[in-house]
Structures are given as C-alpha cells and as structure tokens.
Amino acid sequence: MEKKYIIPKFKHMLHGGDYNPDQWQAYPEVLEEDMRLFKLANCNEMSLGIFAWAALEPEEGKFDFSFMDKAMDDIYKAGGRVILATPSAARPQWLAEKYPEVLRCNERFERMSFGRRHNHCYTSPAYREKTAIINTKLAERYKDHPALIAWHISNELSGECYCPLCCQAFRDWLKEKYGTLDNLNHSWWSTFWAHTYTDWNQILPPSPMGETSVHALRIDWRRFVSHQTADFMESEIATVKAITPDIPVTTNMIPGFYNAVDYRRLNKNVDFASQDMYPQWKGRDPDDANVAMYAALQYDTARCFKHKPFLLMESAPGLVNWFQYNKLMRPGVLEQASLQAVAHGADSAQYFQFRKSRGSAEKFHGAVVDHVGDETPRLFREVQQVGKRLAALDEIVGTMADAKIALVHDWSNKWAIDEAQGFQKGDKRVIPTLESFYKPLWKRGIDTDVIGFEDDFSPYSVIIAPMLYTVSEELGEKLKNYVKNGGTLLCTYMTAMVDENDLCHLGGFPGAGLKEVFGIWNEEIDTLYPEDTVPVTADGKTYTAVDYCEVIHARGAEVLATYDGEFYKGMPAATVNSYGSGKAYYLAFRDKGDFTDMMVERLLAEKNIASAFDGALPQGVTAHSRTDGDTTYLFLENFTASEQTLSTALCWTDVESGEKLCGTITLAPHKTVIIKK
C-alpha cells in the first residue's frame, strides 16, 4: 500500500472547520478576535463560504467578495488553509423569488416556499445556471490564492423534489434504463392491480397523492433521486474543475447511513470522500463503546467509497442541538472522538462551526468559540488539545487500513428490504444487522472494509453480506466465482429473494444460482413478534433466534446449527457448504449476537485474520491501524471512563512522544495512544 495524499498541497492533518464570517460583518472586533482564537486553538484550516451565497451575491449579478477576500487572506496569514465551498446548499431569497422553479415541490407535488436549508430543485436549469455563475466567479477569483487547498461542493446533499421538471427527468431516466414500456411493465410487475403503463407520461413518482404500492417504482425513484443529486453535484464539479483542475473536490456526507441518497453513487466522481459525524455520546445507550462502534462502521464505509483517506468534515466541539435531549459533551470525549476518525482513515478533525451563531436555528450548537467569545470555556481547551495531537501525526497522513475482511452494504438493497411487504412492516433493521456483524470485528480490533456490489472482491479472504436480499444474476455469478476461487462468503436469511428489479427469483430461494453455492433450499421465512424467541442448538450450546427464522433444507450443505423449537424444530438453522476452493456459510436466523460472534470467530480462525495489536483488548477498548505498506500505525482507543492496561509481547514506539512501550501499555480514560512497531 502506498500513501494517498488527498490534499496534495497540504500534507498535514487538518484541524479546523466551517467558518462563517458573513454572519459577523457588523462586528469587526469579532472577526479580528477570530484570528487570534484560530491560532490559539491550534487550527490550521477553515471551510469557507458554505452558506454565504446571500452575502456573496446580495442581488442577482451583483457580487461582493470583500469579506471573503479578507477571510482568505487573514486565514493564510494566521498559517491556515482554506477549503472553499460552492454556496449552493442555501440559495438567496432573491433567487427563489425570481426563479420559483428552483424551489422544490414536496411529495404531494406542491411547490414549497422559501425556507429551511436545502430546498432547491436539483433538476432546475435556472438553479444550475446560477450555481455555475457563482462557482465560476469563486474559482476565478481564488484559483491562485495560496490558501485554497480543496473544493467543498455544496453541503450535505439531500432531499428530493417532485416538480414537473423532476418528474420529466425521472421519466427520461426510466426510458434510458428500460428502453421500452414493456420492459418497465414487466420489471415493475405492473399487471398486478391493473397498473400497466401505456404511456411514459403516465409515470409519476411515488406519492401519498397517488401511487404508493408499486415497490419497484419506489426503489427506482430512490435510485433516480441519488442519480439526480449526484448529477447536480457533478455539474458543479465541472464548473470549478474547468478553472482549477488540480484542486481536489469533495462533498460532505450526512452521518448515519443517510437513507435517501446512495452515497456510493454520490462519491463516484469526487476526488475524495468527506464524512460528517455527530455521535450521540452518552446517549440513551449509556455504553459509549456502542456509539463508537457505530461511528467506526460509518468511517470504514466512507473510506471505502474511494479506498482513500477521507476528511471528517464536520463534528461538534460540544453539544449537538438537534437531538431530542442535547447533553453536554463530557470532558475528554472530543479528543477521543476526533482521533477515532483518524484511526479509521480520516486526515482531519473539523468542526461545525468555528464561532457560535448569535441567532436562528443552530445558535446553541457546539462551536470552537462560544457566545462568551473568548478562550475561557472548557471546550475551547479541549479543541486546543485535539489540535496539539493532530499536529504530531504528519507521518500518518495518506496511510490506510489494509483489511482482509469486508462487510457488504448496498443502498438499493436496503430500500428493497424496507419496501417489502411480508416479514414485518417498515424498518427491518438492515443497519443494526450490519452493526451486529461489525461488532465482533471491532471488539477484536480487526481492520474491516465496507464495500458495495461493484467493488473488487479479490482482496478479501472473507466477505460477510448480511440480508443480501437483492441479487442480480450478475452479482450471483460474481459471488459464485468468489467462493469457487477460494473465498469465504457468509450470508443470512433473506438472501437472493429478488433480482435487481425487485422481481422474485423463481425456482426457489436463494436465487441467482446461489442455492448451489450454499447447498440449501429456503422454503419459507417465519417472522417473530418482538417478544418471541426460538432456541437454536449448535455444538451442544443453545442460542436464541429472534425476528426471523427461515425454514431451510440442506441440499448438500453441512448443518452447523438446528432449531430447537417451533414447528421447524430439528431443521437446519445454519449451514456451511464447500464450493470450489471456498466455503459458503448460511445463517438462516437472526440471533441475539452470541451466535454471530461465534461464527465470526470461526471465520477469522479459519482464514488467519488477526488484529494489528497482538494483545488482548479489554471491553470498550479497540485497536485500528493505518499503514503505508511499510510502517503500521496502530491506534489503541479507550472508550471507557476508566484506565485500561494492555499487555503486549512486543515493543512499540509512541508516534507522538517517540517513547518505547514494551510489555504493557496504559490508556487513561477516554485516551487514544498511537503507536508503531
């Protein structure tokens, strides 16, 4: 593995975040103080102009870059660099007033009025034209400014629009995809309830005002929305690349596996990925290790979009203001959280925002500089400390995890599962199931990738693809070849029930050729009430099935576990099948965690996959690594509030202090120690 520098012009860990001097034009003393505090906070980066369109272009065609000129210069003078935003995430009132088409229509097909944050149509030619003009102005003005190191395209792209232009774009996208109405009708199985389309113009997006029942239409709409969002973003990229071809572009993602946009599609044409992160530390789940695990899973996903380091583009230095209950961030947690991102491949710790707004919606969201306006608050000191630590990590910039195991997660697959009637209504817990397979890896300190259907499977000894409901014939073939050539594949209940058009596979599940690979037939699937369980026996131990139990028949596979209750008592609950040079595991039920843990342990042992750290990891402590191929940097992270002592048979070097650490390594509460061999 070689280092991949995502920001070639600045090979340091970035420390900074969103800065909105446009809010403080009437307070020149504040702007001056900002620069003093920027340095004092050990920052080296600012993200500028994200919501500044109204300030940059107060009237159509009248531009005012004065505040941004000053900010660019001031930041550079203070030793900082700038990631410059295209301001499309919040358009000015005058634009909405003059070109109503830029305002979205809601899912009832009603034109919204101006308001909130995102509320612009991604299809509107007027909006694309206006963003192109302002983006071009920005790029031309700052293309040679020494502070400029990257472009931040728009912000947290999200949402959808049901305007006539979007409806037509959807039809065009469908025409492109299906070619003929016959194909579309077959794929959508529109004969059901006499929904056969006889004219492209009959197609409307799914809406509470009309069609809600055609699953494939709903899934295609989600795919189109992802496409159109990305297409809009790509039109923005084109405007800045035309002028600054060497400045990398990125766009920041909403955390939590944001459901409405396929982030794999969105990241296809950026230079590197950026992830925002707002974990609910000390949340309703009091165990911060679980919170950390979920953040880690998202970071591992973000890293694999481009298989490169990424930026932690936004995080809160203090409380988040939009949870149901917004607790204070506990002492030490900001440092722990910032270094966690770096452990998983971030080359930054950035915040939203540098200075707290005085008014409006987010005036209490944590910021580097609080309303009191100086360096006295506790959290300012915690920001300083993050900056101090990042400054010592230059050698890690550009390195990456080298994972031998991958989890599979696909947006379309989740949409299809959540749409499906049968099983249970609504959320079928796709993401928590992904987490349940990630957890045994995280707690063992195993570096893990999270990949999609189009990724190369060959680097991985083991692939775990839970709830792989949607399997095209092509993907079936790819999985078959992966196993045939020696890979170990683990799938679960609901595997390969539908194809890429949400049509059920005929001839028995799992379809797409996977019955043979797994050596089983899945006859039917039982859905349990939340209060019900079914015992499962394996190797004399008893486990507990919840939610889903498939009634499967072994047709060649070895039975690893059997049901010990219900009318399917004695039938297989988990199997393994040798296929070609590889193995295919099938888990027919959802478990409470211990069976999954046991299975993951078995796979790791079989394939000799181990943590980069040689010692045992106490509860709440994990280890993740980054490497340039030669040196491996290991992050030992303590997510508990107590001191933890780790044993190692080796001697390590503390990356920051250069100190030698042999035999035992002690982690203070919430502390992360970064070592190398």
Added chain:
Amino acid sequence: MEKKYIIPKFKHMLHGGDYNPDQWQAYPEVLEEDMRLFKLANCNEMSLGIFAWAALEPEEGKFDFSFMDKAMDDIYKAGGRVILATPSAARPQWLAEKYPEVLRCNERFERMSFGRRHNHCYTSPAYREKTAIINTKLAERYKDHPALIAWHISNELSGECYCPLCCQAFRDWLKEKYGTLDNLNHSWWSTFWAHTYTDWNQILPPSPMGETSVHALRIDWRRFVSHQTADFMESEIATVKAITPDIPVTTNMIPGFYNAVDYRRLNKNVDFASQDMYPQWKGRDPDDANVAMYAALQYDTARCFKHKPFLLMESAPGLVNWFQYNKLMRPGVLEQASLQAVAHGADSAQYFQFRKSRGSAEKFHGAVVDHVGDETPRLFREVQQVGKRLAALDEIVGTMADAKIALVHDWSNKWAIDEAQGFQKGDKRVIPTLESFYKPLWKRGIDTDVIGFEDDFSPYSVIIAPMLYTVSEELGEKLKNYVKNGGTLLCTYMTAMVDENDLCHLGGFPGAGLKEVFGIWNEEIDTLYPEDTVPVTADGKTYTAVDYCEVIHARGAEVLATYDGEFYKGMPAATVNSYGSGKAYYLAFRDKGDFTDMMVERLLAEKNIASAFDGALPQGVTAHSRTDGDTTYLFLENFTASEQTLSTALCWTDVESGEKLCGTITLAPHKTVIIKK
C-alpha cells in the same frame, strides 16, 4: 329450514380462489403448470379477472379476451368452474389519464393521481359508463360458457371520494332525505355555533379543511358513502343481469366489520354474500380461540345479511403480508380455518391468490403456488388436504344454522357512538363489546345470528343489543312489541340516548318509549379511566365495572346487581323488568366478562336454548351446526394445539367417513370433525 343453493349451477363446496393469468402472459410454461397444480391441489373453482381490466382493454375501446378465453376453457377442461369478476376494482392507467374525473378527491378535496388499488369515484358518469361497457362485453362473451357460475362484482368495495360530483350527489341525497333545509337544520342542530344552512350549496362533506364538528353531518356522510358505494355496485349488477339474468351476483367484503361501508346496505341487492377473511392466527393474542371467535362472529354476521349460505371468497393459504408482523401459518391451521367458515355457513374455501405474484406490493402474500413454482412446499399439501375434505361435504351445501338467539349490530349506531363527544374520545369499543356478548355463546356452542334493525325479530327467543345508542321512535316501538309479545331483550349502558338523526331524546334516557320497557331512568353516565374499576355486587358475588357506569334509578324494574363503590354505591347496576309477556334486562355498566357470562347463561336457561352438541366443550373447542330442517350437521372444532376428548350421550355419524361415533369423540390438534345424528 330448506336448503338454499346460492350457486344453483354447481352444488358443491367451492375450493379455489383468485387467479390472475394476466400477470403471466409472458410465461406460457407457467400457465400450463397452473392447470396441473390446480388439479393436484383438489381445486374446483377459479375467480377470474378481478384486476384484469388493463389486460382486457389495453387501450380505450380495444379489447383482448384471448387470455381469458384460454383460462375459461382450461379451467373447465380441468374440471373447474369460474366466478367471473367485473374488473372495476382497479381501472387502467389510460382511463384515469383520459377521464380525470374517475380519480377520487381526498378529504381535503384534492384530486388524487393514479395509484394503489381502489381510487375511483363511485359517482363519476364516465367511470360508470366505462365499467358498463367492459362488463357488457364480458357478459356477452361468456354468458354461455359452461364454466361461468357466478359474478363477482368489483372487489372489496371501499373508500370515499370528495370530488365535486360526489359533493353534489351528497346534497341530492340529503335533499331526498330531509326535503327542506329547515328539517336538515333541525336534525343537525345547526343553530349550535351558528351553522344554520341557508342554501343547499353551502353543504360540504365533513373535512379537515372545514366542518368537523357537526356529528349528524358526519353520520349522514357515512350513510351517503354506503349508499353511493352500493349504488355504483348496483349499476354494475344491472349491466350483467341484463345479459345473464340467471347467473347469481355477489360482492366480497373486507373482514373485520369494515367501518366505512354499511355492509347491510351493500348486500341488499346481491344474490348472496361473500366474506373475505384474514384472521391473525397466532397473533399478538396467543390464544387462537379468541381469534377464532372473532372470525366466527363475522361469519355469523355475513350469513345473516341474506339469511343464506355465503362464500368465503378470499383467505390466505400461508402468511398474510400486511400485518405489522407476518408470521408463517402453522401446520394444520389452514384446514381448521377453512372448515370454520363452512361450519358457520360458507359454501366454499377460496384463496387470494392461486399463484404468488413475482413483483409489486403483495409478492409475499401466501398463495397456493409459491415462487418455487411446484408442489413441494408444505402449504401446497395443506391446500390439497382442504380440497379433499370439502369434496366430501356435498350434502351440507345449502344448509344453514337455525339460531334462537340474535345479537344486534348496526353500522350507523357504531358511527354515532364513535362520533359522540362525552364518554371518551374516539373508539368506544363497540365491536369488542359485541364480541364480549358473543364469547359466552361461542364457548357454549350456541348457534347465533347477528342481525340489524330491519330484520324480523320474531324468530328469536332472545335478542341482545349492546350499546344500542341510536333508537328511532319506530325502533323503540318494534323493541317494545318484541318484549310485549314474549321476547327477552337485553340492552346495556348508552341505550336509546339519540334518535336516528343523532338528536338526544328529551324527557330522560332510555328514550323512544324504552324507559317503560326497562322500568328504569338513566340519570347520568360515568366514564372511568382505563386504570379504574368499580365493584358491583349481585347475588352475593362481586363483579368489576370498567369504562362506563350509568347512574340509573329503578322505576318498576327488579334490581339484579348494585354498585358497591363510588358516589353511586348502592344504586342499581343491572335490572330486569317484566313487560307484557316478555322481559327486558338492562346492564348499566361494562364488565370484565364474568357478569356478562353469568347473564347470558341465565337467559339461555330461561329460554331453553342449548348447543346442538349434547356434551361439555373444553376450553378452545366449540360446536356449530347447519341444518336442512331434517338433518343437523355438527362441526366440532378444536382450536387448541392439543388433542381434545369430548363426551356425548348420543351416537353420531362422521359425515366424511360414515363411521359411528358413540360415547367419546376425539379431536386431534387443530382438527374439525363433522358429524350428524
């Protein structure tokens, strides 16, 4: 009692269900396999064309009957018969596109776009014209086909429309009903809050966009919707009766006392009734006996709409896909459920649907033929078994229960109760209260009718009319005469508070002359919080009042029970009054079940009403009978998962095997034994 054959052309128990070959036109091998499996499944009937309009008339005025010709012929060749649907339940896209008036307006008066299942205006002349055309085509084409045995008019008629045409039809219906605005204003008590109507055009249906507070308007709207739904259906009946006057017509009802249409009105002009049924076996209530009881209550209601056998038009051979949690159907349950319908008067067991759809909304709903496509699944074998048993029941076709006790249930009465402010908001548990009186009858194996206000009361020794809130002077007179002539009437709290226009009776409750019949005055009614109870004493035993306690005064009646708590301690809680040759019982409170049970037992004893089975019935076992006047056919049904042994002093003959059963009869788990004397 004489046998009533609802399908004169085919005097067998029907076994089959919805068949949608239009979904599989591109799969000729599937269509062929369907016929093999039809025979293998012991089916003898298919319901055709229910959602086939788009296939039958792909363009306006262009018809294609080829697939239906083939299906009619194939089914007949396979020994089956066809119930042919008018396809109005799901209109084609082109129809909605060309005639937007066929699309409903929602309760906000907004025109919906095409989608889902039902979404057509029952008033639209265009829709009535187009259905008349396609219905006529179908009738003309198949009028002489030997497979055709009945018409299935539309499907699960439901919903409502707020379009201008419907608003006008509502006004016309009101004009017809009230004659003058003065009458309407008085009935609606519109002086309250100055709502007096001074022009018919001021009237709009109740809507969140306007009027929500005039109860009588809301109840009249529900009545109008029922009328208009039936009127649309009757316009369809006319089209097919014109061509096939001898083919009986029916329409299938949504289960669960579907609230939005008065099913008694809907069934007025069909030849026989049809009931769909989707019990939640092994539901959140783990006792299947309760689930069975609720289904039984619905069957007894359906039978009494026409006082004839009915069809079980739809049921799921496997899981239902629209519950919150969709469990597998347990082994044996399909047979038990199918025979239960027959026990209560169904002359069929029919399924939705024969072959599982490959895509769209209901692709996982249980079907005779699963996606695997052959006879291997367990549930296919269970369908076979149902067919086998039904085939042996020819002699029962056309027979009926001969009930001496009736429950009263009326849709308008329920609407009026649920609308009422006072008591508690929203659902006041009318249906569960009906169930609470049905339960003691069901568990004793008493054949029971469920009737409406217009039924003949004279066949019944006992009439139980719980929560009979709405009583016109005319109904009051009818009840009075029923008691005077020797009938036993049992009513409860809330009796006769309003008249048929939802105007309170003046002069004291119960109104409409019933104070005299019951010999009481109801001064006021206390509503309890769910967590509260009031003790009630009767014959030295203590019972528990919940939800409602009326403070009544005995004015001639004998007191059967008294309150033992609250400020009405010592006042009457239940009474009986001799009136003419009969008796009138009044239960002033809602109980937890044991008081109701005791009262029902008392009534049965007083009037010598007993089960057709002479022995005791264990918990979860019931007995229901059908008779042709001579022979009584008794269904002994075991809804438990254990074997049950019943004692009898008689000798019975097993209808299917001809075997003699004397002394004891053993029921395997989930088994139904059908015997006659």
Added chain:
Amino acid sequence: MEKKYIIPKFKHMLHGGDYNPDQWQAYPEVLEEDMRLFKLANCNEMSLGIFAWAALEPEEGKFDFSFMDKAMDDIYKAGGRVILATPSAARPQWLAEKYPEVLRCNERFERMSFGRRHNHCYTSPAYREKTAIINTKLAERYKDHPALIAWHISNELSGECYCPLCCQAFRDWLKEKYGTLDNLNHSWWSTFWAHTYTDWNQILPPSPMGETSVHALRIDWRRFVSHQTADFMESEIATVKAITPDIPVTTNMIPGFYNAVDYRRLNKNVDFASQDMYPQWKGRDPDDANVAMYAALQYDTARCFKHKPFLLMESAPGLVNWFQYNKLMRPGVLEQASLQAVAHGADSAQYFQFRKSRGSAEKFHGAVVDHVGDETPRLFREVQQVGKRLAALDEIVGTMADAKIALVHDWSNKWAIDEAQGFQKGDKRVIPTLESFYKPLWKRGIDTDVIGFEDDFSPYSVIIAPMLYTVSEELGEKLKNYVKNGGTLLCTYMTAMVDENDLCHLGGFPGAGLKEVFGIWNEEIDTLYPEDTVPVTADGKTYTAVDYCEVIHARGAEVLATYDGEFYKGMPAATVNSYGSGKAYYLAFRDKGDFTDMMVERLLAEKNIASAFDGALPQGVTAHSRTDGDTTYLFLENFTASEQTLSTALCWTDVESGEKLCGTITLAPHKTVIIKK
C-alpha cells in the same frame, strides 16, 4: 386597597352563564320552562347571543331580534341581568359563502371551508365591516335595556390565519417594528443559511410549506397573531363603545395558559378580564389539590391582567365533553370549584351552558338543565346551592388579594424557550415550572400575583421569575434596579440567554447586566435524560436535579448548594448574591420540588410574608383572601374528600351565617368556609 366594581350597574356576585334560546325557537314550551328553572336555580345572569349571528341575521342585511328581545325581557322579568355578546365568534354560512376572504387560510396557505367554531380571518375588512354592522345594531337596540350590564366581545378568541391579507398585515407589522430590512435581518440573524431578506415581500409566516427554522420569525409571528387578534377585538369594542360608552366590555379567555395568544396583550384594552375554567377534577392526577392549584394559578394570572376582580365566564356544571375521558363531576365539587374562583378574585360563577343542546358537537357537555328537562338531576341541585352561597357574598364584590410576592410569566418568553434548539426539543415545561414555584405558596395559603415584564415591580417584596430566558437590556436594568432598591429576586437556569429579538447575549450568561446582579457566570448547561438525575447538596441535605443542570461559576455570590455528581461535581448549584439593598438568588438546576419548597420558605421567612390565616393548613386545604383595605375576607378551602379541622388563635366571623368561629374551624369534605376577622 379600594373596592373595584367591574360591573357598576350590578354589585352582586353573578350566577348564570351562556344561554342559547336561538337553539330552541321551535320549542316554545322549553323557553318558558327555562325561566322557571332560571329562578329555581338561583341564577341572576345570562350571557346572551354568543353564537346567535345566524339567528340574528339569517340573510345578509335582514335582521331578526325577536327571540333576543323576548329573552332580554324574560330574563329581566325573572330578576336577572344580561351580558350581551357580539356574535363574531361564529359567523353565518351565508357570510362565508358570499365573502370567502373571511375564511381562514391554514398554515399551508390553503383557504379553509366553513366549519367548526372559530374560522374567520381577523384581518379581513369584510369581516370587520360585517361585525361592526351587527354589533352596532345590537348596541343600538339594547343600549337602554335595563337588563344589559356588560358586553362580552366575541368568544375565546384564538387561532391564526395565513391568508394573503394576514401575510401583508404581518409585513406591515414587521415594518413598523423594525423600520429597515437591515434591522430585521440582524435581529433574525438571517445570514445563517443565507436567509437574508432583500425585499419585504419575501417575508411569509413560518409554515411547513417553507420557513420553519428562523426562530425569531416564528416568535414574531406569534406576537403578530396576538396583536392582530387584539386589534380585531378592539375594532369590535369601538363599535359598542360608540353607542354604550358606560357599559363595560370584556372577553373570555381559554383556560390553561392558552399558548397561541399573549393574553396580557389581549386584555390591554378591555374594562375587565374574564376567565373560562374547565379543571379536570378527579383527573389522571387523582389529587384534586393539584388540579385546584393549577386553576388557582390561572385565576391569579387573570386577576393581574387588570389588577381587578374578574368574571369566571364559563365553567361546566357537570362533565366536560372534550377530555379524553369525561368523568362525572363528583358531588360537592361544583360548589368547591365555583367558590375557588371567587376566592381568587372572581365576582361570578357562570356556566357553559344553561340548557344542554339537543344535537351537534357538545350535546353531552354539562349544563344547568339536562336533556331530561327538569329539576330532578343531582347537578341541578348543586347549581342551586352555588347560587344560594353566592347570594350571601355581596360585601365581597369588588375586593381583591393584596399580594406581597409575585411570579413572573410572559408569553413571548415561553415561545422563545419552546422554539429554542439545544436543551431538549419542543416543550421545555415552562408552565409546570411556574407551577412548581406556585405550589409552595398555595399550600401555605400565601396570596400571590402573577405578573409580566411591564408590571410595576415595586409592590412586591419578592419576585420569582423562573426560566427567564428572554431579557432585554431594558428588562435587565429594571430587574437590577429592583434588587438594588431592596427587592429579592429569584431566577433559575436559562436566565437571560437571549434578548427580546432572540439574539444570544454576548460576553457570557446571564446577560443584560445580570451576571453582576447574581454574581455568577453560567458557562454551559447540561440537559439530562428523563431517567437521569444528579445529586445536589445543601446544608448537609441531598436534593435531586433533573432535566437541566447549569455549570456555573460563583463570581462574588455565596454558594448555597453544590452538585454532588457528574463532571461538575463540587460546582455551585444555587447561589445568593447581595446587590445594593437587595438579594438575587440563582437556582442553576431544576429540582424535584423539595429544594424549591425549601428556597421559597427561606424567602418568605426573610421577607416576613405570611398567610392571611394564622393556623396550620392540612394537606389539600388552602386559604386565600380578598380585602377592601379594611376588612379581609378569608376563604378556607378544603379540596379533600374528608373533613378537616383547623386551629386558629383568633376569632373569626362566618361571612354567610354571621356565626363566630374561635379556636377551631371545621371544614366538611369539599367545603369552603368564608370568614372575616
């Protein structure tokens, strides 16, 4: 203190309520019976014409006053007086049909259709013109009628309208308030998310169709709605005052601190205040003392709007019909509830309504005359008893509480808190917090005022202002001077975080100069989950913090309590600071009640504030007083269902019987004894 007679023409306690003879025009025998029952019920007042517009003006410009002429005469003949309503609270159908602009638009900007109760635009010139005409007609016709004693303007003014006229009126109001868009943009901090307004016409009210995120816009909208509601009412007042300048005007308020209208603004220009009251006696909180306390708090608030006696304009003689569960009113409770209002300053007990409606929405709402139509019901006798007691209280009419302690409650402040993101979402329990400070005063029988920001602070020894989030520089100065001059001020967490425009105070909280007054700096505020608590220690005792814990630093203040848990363990939880001649207390956390109780006791002791009753008050018993400056009238109120005996060192005179009460006073269950020294 001098007596203030709010109704100079009738110096008696009023007993009566809403009377709607327009509903009973077709029942002349009922109208006659009404007068007999009016006298029998010991009533002396009727509120006429509240919903009678449709009867008074059945067609535009055609008037019919016959039923009202008769009612005015009949009531006067029966010894009664009339409060005459302007009928604007429910406009006729014809008015809405002819002038659609009078119908409101909802928050989605959609025009509503006719329906419900309030549904009229307060801005509409047509509506204002039509109300002026009918009001003028009424005033001219009855200006010299001897029965007329006051005007009841409209009814329970409430709701809001988003029509174009209201949107424009909102803009005009904003222009008036802010002068320039620059000022508005700064106050609304509209640079956040590029919301800068560049044209007044870009402004729309907050709406789910557009802007929801600008807090200050939302708060200003609430202020505008309050203004416009009052402005409409004031236009009505002008019409009647022009003709009957000496007849006082009032408008009745919805109980429960109705959130949508600032009642302090609404009452600015009436002659006296009127409060409706519907306590949920025997509610889900089984302790009627808590229910009574909440009612008392509202009465004390209503009295202070004008610092005069007020009318209890509506209450239910029996059950309320719009709770989730509507229990019967228990025996004795009506008398207790009616006298409670009088104890707190009401000069009446009035009901909605005299005779129960026969139909429509409120047909089961308690009334003086029930559907049975005569005097037999229990509740009629209870009404008689209330009338009997009020008739003996002439000497109390016009007297008032003389409170030395005041609570502060402000509508805008509550809106700002509830809007705020951070803390927790939505309801932050402003009213329950006010109650928590009222409770220790109520149970000690301390007369208390509830005041706003513009009231004179000087009469009060102690001012308690919980959650005083919104503090302008001007209010900060006023509070500072109050303390400086010897006042005792108690504030809590969240004090002075924003100014009157919802802009955060810079330089540290509490802002507006209050850091100095309290001698503290509030660094940050922790929000707890509902299941969490933090121990707090004071004087060796442990208390429990819930919901909110501020991390504050004493900067001069004396620490009264410290946190004993969380990362802020050992930091101050409550402080007191001497400032000028006064003291400023700061409670940094929300407690479970015992700490608040202890603090209130401390303040009362420090400032020598005591109850007008000298003896101890048992649990559920309270004492409140009214005085004319010379004689103090003391209401001893027993809200328990048991007899209570009170000890006193004094001799008192029973106001009604003239009896001497020395040493002990016995209160029967639910009884109120009214005594004077």
